[in-house]
Amino acid sequence: MQNKLKWRGNKMTNGKITRSNPLDMPAPVGNYTHITKIPKGSDLFVTSGQIGLDLNGHIPSNFNEQVSNTFTNIKRVLGSEQLKSENIIKVNVWSTEKIDWNFFYSEWDKLFDTDYPAMTIGYIVELGLPEIKIEIEIWAAKM
Template sequence: MEQTKIVRKNPAGMPDPVGNYTHITKIPRNAELYVTSGQIGVDRNGSIPEPMNEQIKNTFDNIKTVLHSEELTSENIIKVNIWATEKIDWDYLDAEWEELFGNNYPAMTIGYISELGLPEIKIEIEVWAAKV
């Protein structure tokens, strides 16, 4: 039977995820693949606020705008890569994450690095999506 939707799951025998992600996200054959550039915390006026949580809020707003431009939703997201230059306020990020995904999480990777493309950028989030 041909797969007709994106499937997210945690396989038997694997430890539970340590965060809000899924171990495997499978896309059906012949799905359209969308890969975004890393989205940052720049606001609509082109300014990057100093506080990390404001950057997180703007980054999620920018992700939603990019998805909407291609008629995609969080259901289409298959992989998220997050890079940050300072400690993430997980309560804040998780609230944005829950607003976007509910409890239907994609695959995810998080890395702390020394710097991003501009010195004022504290977080960058890349999204992979597929349309069936």
């Protein structure tokens, strides 16, 4: 994984949600933050896992096409609740194939720039349907 994070030990804030990487532990190995703090009184949003399904109901066989479609679907589901990337507090990524990190991070950085949420990545044998290769679940908060 590429480590694009250049900050450690300080806190990045976007008004209400605080993100930090403690100095007394290793820096993140990817584009994520170790700790995300959500203020009291926030509304919590949890999405179902988003997959690479397009608007025609087609799931492409190409892994990176599924990644692109998945990020498009994430943006759509967030938009349905007037949520933006800065509202995202946690991302869970499940993949049945090795992730092309250069491609994945190009899509990731379009969504987050450098204000990264907490993230977990798991490689698994299969997802809900045999043609699904990646699924991404989003947790978000808004005051």
